Amino acid sequence: HLARRTLTVAIGSLAATAMAFHAQAATEVNLGHTLSDSSHYSVGADAFKETLERLSDGEFTVTEHTSGSLGGERAMIEGLQIGTVDVVITSTGPLGNFVPETYVLDLPFLFEDYDQARCVLDGEIGNELLTKMSDHDLVGLAWSENGFRHMTNSLREINTPEDAEGLKVRTMENRVHQEAFRQLGASPTPMAFPELFTALQQGTVDGQENPITVIVATNFWEVQDHLSLTGHVYSPAAILGSPILLDGLSDEEREWFDQAAQAAAEATREEVSRLEEEGVALLREKGMTVNTDVDPAPFQEAVEPAYEIYTDEYGSEMLDRIRESD
Ligand code: EAX
Numbered sequence: 001h002l003a004r005r006t007l008t009v010a011i012g013s014l015a016a017t018a019m020a021f022h023a024q025a026a027t028e029v030n031l032g033h034t035l036s037d038s039s040h041y042s043v044g045a046d047a048f049k050e051t052l053e054r055l056s057d058g059e060f061t062v063t064e065h066t067s068g069s070l071g072g073e074r075a076m077i078e079g080l081q082i083g084t085v086d087v088v089i090t091s092t093g094p095l096g097n098f099v100p101e102t103y104v105l106d107l108p109f110l111f112e113d114y115d116q117a118r119c120v121l122d123g124e125i126g127n128e129l130l131t132k133m134s135d136h137d138l139v140g141l142a143w144s145e146n147g148f149r150h151m152t153n154s155l156r157e158i159n160t161p162e163d164a165e166g167l168k169v170r171t172m173e174n175r176v177h178q179e180a181f182r183q184l185g186a187s188p189t190p191m192a193f194p195e196l197f198t199a200l201q202q203g204t205v206d207g208q209e210n211p212i213t214v215i216v217a218t219n220f221w222e223v224q225d226h227l228s229l230t231g232h233v234y235s236p237a238a239i240l241g242s243p244i245l246l247d248g249l250s251d252e253e254r255e256w257f258d259q260a261a262q263a264a265a266e267a268t269r270e271e272v273s274r275l276e277e278e279g280v281a282l283l284r285e286k287g288m289t290v291n292t293d294v295d296p297a298p299f300q301e302a303v304e305p306a307y308e309i310y311t312d313e314y315g316s317e318m319l320d321r322i323r324e325s326d
Helices: 002-024 040-055 073-082 100-106 114-122 124-136 175-183 193-201 212-217 251-285 296-303 305-314 317-324
Strands: 027-032 060-065 087-091 139-153 168-171 187-190 207-210 226-241 289-291
Touching (some): 040 060, 040 139, 040 251, 073 087, 073 226, 087 139, 087 251, 100 124, 100 175, 100 305, 114 124, 114 226, 114 251, 124 139, 124 317, 139 212, 139 251, 168 175, 168 193, 175 187, 175 296, 175 305, 207 212, 207 226, 212 251, 226 296, 296 305, 305 317
Parallel strands (some): 027 060, 027 087, 168 187, 226 289
Antiparallel strands (some): 087 226, 139 207, 139 226
């Protein structure tokens, strides 16, 4: 009798422990991006983690995977769709392959400055684009930021479109960007970001283009001599979630994710603004030549055909709305 009772009690308490453990077990959220742990994306990831873990009182824990350890941006977006990755901070580079509506944001010389870009992304247009993500097995959480992109290369300063002629330039895997560089007379080579440093080091490509933030965070000065502030396109970043995780959440839980993404976007934008001020001096210190007075007008004119190619395929409604917003 006694032995049986002891056994029953033991089993009962084991079950209770298991249940308690289940109730407390935190859900691990894997967050990936392509940049280093000193980058503006990482500042955003820290804010995401802090906010989500605090609001959910530990129900969710966030593990950050930096430097493309979960793959390039295209691969991570695919990961969101199939549920192998939970949250991704990504440029819009490969996003148009999944959500063609976002291509409009990649048009060169579309946004005049940070204020205009942030305002459009935080307003009706940005929200519409985030909502569109759900038609493509993605959840749009917030618009964060990468920054205005500039050209670097190992051969010469770029002052005019002629200087870009014949340059082998790595671009993102983005049709609009590739077309713009083709119009400049450069030879665009699309490539995933995690392959870029080695490609520059080995001379597979002569140059690349990225915001000051990325050039600083990736030590590109080690493999590139010249930076020319062409500011040819604004590069947003999207904070995206996997529908496989997020569609199963309660409204309250989902709200925590939205707030965490918002906090990440704000922290990242602050860091972009800071580096925009301090980054050029830092890159000069590291030995890069930086020409700051590039006249954008001839570049803008040279890439104009990219607009027609875009509007022929996607129409001009979204583009007109963005242009009316300045
Ligand atoms: O999102 O691929 C790129 O050049 C991006 O700017 C970078 O991965 C950060």
